[in-house]
Amino acid sequence: MSYVVSMGRESFNDALKYVSEAKECYSDERTYGMWSASRAAMFSMCLSAESELSRLIVKSLEKIGESNWTTDQRSIYRYLTEYTKENESPPDCITTIARKYKQVLSINGKEIEKVRLPQGYRNASMLRNKITHYSFSKNHSVFSMNILDELEKFINEIRIFLKHIFAICDLEYPHWIDKDNYVTLDKKFKETQEVRNFEIVLSWKDHEDNGQGNT
Numbered sequence: 001m002s003y004v005v006s007m008g009r010e011s012f013n014d015a016l017k018y019v020s021e022a023k024e025c026y027s028d029e030r031t032y033g034m035w036s037a038s039r040a041a042m043f044s045m046c047l048s049a050e051s052e053l054s055r056l057i058v059k060s061l062e063k064i065g066e067s068n069w070t071t072d073q074r075s076i077y078r079y080l081t082e083y084t085k086e087n088e089s090p091p092d093c094i095t096t097i098a099r100k101y102k103q104v105l106s107i108n109g110k111e112i113e114k115v116r117l118p119q120g121y122r123n124a125s126m127l128r129n130k131i132t133h134y135s136f137s138k139n140h141s142v143f144s145m146n147i148l149d150e151l152e153k154f155i156n157e158i159r160i161f162l163k164h165i166f167a168i169c170d171l172e173y174p175h176w177i178d179k180d181n182y183v184t185l186d187k188k189f190k191e192t193q194e195v196r197n198f199e200i201v202l203s204w205k206d207h208e209d210n211g212q213g214n215t
Contacts, residue, residue: 008049008055011047011051012045012162012177012179013185014044015040015042015044016182016183018038018040019038019041022034022037022038022041022151034147035142035143035147038147038148038150039131039142041151041154041155042124042127042131042151042154043128045154045155045158046124046125048162049121049161049162050097052165053100054094056104056165056166057076057100057103058077058080058081059169060169061077076093076094076103079094098116101115101117104168108168108170118160118164120157120160121157121158124157124158127141127150127154128154162177
């Protein structure tokens with residue numbers, strides 16, 4: 001059986017499921033469940049953004065052609081695409097979101113001097129970081145009764161960031177970025193699966209452009 005996978009899309013879809021769960025918990029006055037689902041949604045949204053950054057680095061490098069790659073870019077491409085690199089440490093130039101963002105800009109010929117991540121993304125990641133690097137001093141934010149309001153802002157900023165990085169690459173962003181509701185992907189892809197030995201097909205190529213990802 002063959003599966004086309006996309007960590008960016010799937011993580012975004014996961015986040016929408018957790019958002020729905022968080023809202024349901026709020027309606028049922030299950031506060032701990034609301035906090036738990038909200039945290040999961042934020043982590044999944046950030047995972048989606050970083051996954052798409054990596055994918056766009058690969059797409060951008062392929063667009064300019066291997067003959068134009070620098071030594072660093074060659075190392076980046078190999079690390080991001082070759083199974084033999086799975087357990088190796090990433091090149092220093094892509095060890096953080098900010099560095100990956102800088103690579104997307106650089107490969108696409110954009111100005112990179114004094115570059116910073118967009119303010120909206122930094123605002124969103126600030127709350128995620130308070131959860132990731134938790135301490136009692138952050139309780140007011142992490143265990144806020146208004147966390148659903150913060151979650152809505154968070155999701156909006158990640159959507160904006162995703163659209164922004166696709167624009168840098170002169171690419172139309174995939175339609176799933178505009179989705180508001182969770183989709184059961186197993187049911188969606190059932191009719192497209194081929195019966196053969198199990199295989200994961202990585203989506204560095206544009207499976208979302210052939211009709212599977214734009215719906």
